[in-house]
Amino acid sequence: MSAFDRIARTIGRAATAGCLAGRTLLPFDTNPVPGDWEHVTKVDPEDAKKLPIAYPRYLQYTDGISVGGSADVTETNTVETFRLLSSVSTPAFHEPSAASHVTEGTLSASSFLAVPQVLNGDDEAFVGSLGTGTRFIREELAPAAVEKLLPAPVANRYGDRLAEFFTHWMLYSAVFEAYVIQNPDSAAAREAGVDESGLLSPEQARDRAIAAERYLGSEVLYLEYSGTYGGSEAVDILEAIAPSLDWTRLWYGGGIDSREKATEVLSAGADAVIVGDVFHRIAAEEADFASAFVADSAVGTSAHTDRIDAWIDDAVDVADTAAAEYISTIPSVRDPVGTARASLIAGITAHCVLAKAETDVREAIREGQVADPSELSEAFRDDYHSRLEAGLVHAGNGSQASTLAADLLDTVSLRAFREMIGPTSEGPESDDGASVSFPAHHLPIGELPR
Numbered sequence: 001m002s003a004f005d006r007i008a009r010t011i012g013r014a015a016t017a018g019c020l021a022g023r024t025l026l027p028f029d030t031n032p033v034p035g036d037w038e039h040v041t042k043v044d045p046e047d048a049k050k051l052p053i054a055y056p057r058y059l060q061y062t063d064g065i066s067v068g069g070s071a072d073v074t075e076t077n078t079v080e081t082f083r084l085l086s087s088v089s090t091p092a093f094h095e096p097s098a099a100s101h102v103t104e105g106t107l108s109a110s111s112f113l114a115v116p117q118v119l120n121g122d123d124e125a126f127v128g129s130l131g132t133g134t135r136f137i138r139e140e141l142a143p144a145a146v147e148k149l150l151p152a153p154v155a156n157r158y159g160d161r162l163a164e165f166f167t168h169w170m171l172y173s174a175v176f177e178a179y180v181i182q183n184p185d186s187a188a189a190r191e192a193g194v195d196e197s198g199l200l201s202p203e204q205a206r207d208r209a210i211a212a213e214r215y216l217g218s219e220v221l222y223l224e225y226s227g228t229y230g231g232s233e234a235v236d237i238l239e240a241i242a243p244s245l246d247w248t249r250l251w252y253g254g255g256i257d258s259r260e261k262a263t264e265v266l267s268a269g270a271d272a273v274i275v276g277d278v279f280h281r282i283a284a285e286e287a288d289f290a291s292a293f294v295a296d297s298a299v300g301t302s303a304h305t306d307r308i309d310a311w312i313d314d315a316v317d318v319a320d321t322a323a324a325e326y327i328s329t330i331p332s333v334r335d336p337v338g339t340a341r342a343s344l345i346a347g348i349t350a351h352c353v354l355a356k357a358e359t360d361v362r363e364a365i366r367e368g369q370v371a372d373p374s375e376l377s378e379a380f381r382d383d384y385h386s387r388l389e390a391g392l393v394h395a396g397n398g399s400q401a402s403t404l405a406a407d408l409l410d411t412v413s414l415r416a417f418r419e420m421i422g423p424t425s426e427g428p429e430s431d432d433g434a435s436v437s438f439p440a441h442h443l444p445i446g447e448l449p450r
């Protein structure tokens with residue numbers, strides 16, 4: 001070994017010791033996953049899983065948003081989901097189920113990349129997909145990034161080494177989620193090759209969690225019951241694991257749809273609950289309520305918010321809605337039913353405002369007043385825009401709500417022009433593909449009578 005190699009090795013060891021001291025000896029929290037997160041919402045990019053129109057309102061209370069799912073996820077719908085979430089100030093991170101879902105766009109839109117690694121599935125889910133994913137980064141993502149960032153002479157000369165560095169850096173900065181999957185009937189279990197024989201006892205789960213923290217360095221230990229609540233079995237596992245983890249965050253996900261369930265797993269030692277299904281259920285519920293309101297109301301989509309407010313009291317048991325169930329899983333929200341009620345009113349209002357705007361645009365086209373979206377008057381836009389914007393977020397991030405309101409309004413206006421006149425000078429047809437046009441198909445817009 002040369003003297004240079006010896007020096008390099010000493011420096012390497014000192015750096016590793018410093019890093020370990022930061023984790024174990026010093027009073028610093030070096031885990032990049034915030035320790036004060038106690039609620040994470042999982043937003044699935046799959047086209048069939050819609051978001052409620054008032055999604056910025058709902059998502060303002062959760063601590064973090066995980067973008068990912070195990071079925072029908074593509075690079076396109078992942079990018080679209082991040083595009084929608086740019087209207088929300090809550091940090092969003094990317095949890096890919098295949099490396100090809102990771103792009104430059106998803107990397108810059110997410111707070112961090114969370115890579116799943118399954119501790120009780122097949123070897124593909126433990127290390128195989130990680131190998132394929134790493135090769136994808138090294139052979140495709142990294143060379144493309146180097147080529148884009150650096151002038152050609154530098155990229156030609158040092159590109160290979162820089163791509164190697166980029167690959168190491170990406171994996172070093174990624175967060176690893178060590179999954180223990182305990183619901184063999186879930187898509188996640190099928191994906192990871194977990195069957196009955198792979199389920200763990202609390203002691204086995206604890207021992208693997210210990211290895212995940214000390215050996216694998218996993219930032220998160222994720223107890224996953226996807227789609228079903230783990231109940232007392234999950235509590236036993238969390239109680240076994242929690243005292244053994246110091247640096248790694250302990251997350252629980254699966255079937256959380258009430259304050260009681262969220263509190264039960266948090267009290268058993270989970271740092272955070274992950275909630276997916278019940279959030280997506282709000283989308284259809286919000287659209288159904290909007291249709292029922294329009295059917296019941298004499299003035300239909302022209303109705304103002306105070307009428308919707310009164311209708312909710314008459315027609316809806318808010319405590320029994322997916323909106324209230326979802327919000328009740330967030331421990332920091334003191335009045336889940338009142339918050340759900342206000343959010344439902346905002347969602348129904350948005351449905352009505354958009355349907356009315358679309359009707360009015362159609363009317364203006366029919367009357368020959370406008371032939372192109374650019375001819376819609378400022379006053380028309382401003383009126384609808386301000387009504388939409390007011391409802392979409394409860395407080396703060398005004399400019400983001402404003403952009404979302406404008407995107408929603410453009411969506412319905414453009415649809416009216418497209419359907420009545422044909423392709424227009426604005427909108428998706430004129431997009432050069434450099435930026436994603438507003439992905440309205442992830443929201444249940446346009447289900448009201450026009």
Ligand SMILES: CC(C)=CCC/C(C)=C/CC/C(C)=C/CC/C(C)=C/COP(=O)(O)OP(=O)(O)O
Pocket residue numbers: 044068069070071096097098099102115116117118124125126129130133134137179186187188189191192226276
């Ligand atoms: C290295 C890079 C960039 C990427 C790696 C990509 C990898 C390793 C993906 C792992 C895929 C894997 C092991 C999946 C296992 C199943 C799993 C944990 C899925 C997560 O499921 P959810 O998305 O939570 O499940 P639902 O869709 O059922 O809600």
Ligand SMILES: O=P(O)(O)OC[C@@H](O)CO
Pocket residue numbers: 042188224225226227228252253254255256274275276277278
């Ligand atoms: O969809 P639910 O059952 O809420 O589960 C959330 C998450 O753990 C799924 O990966």
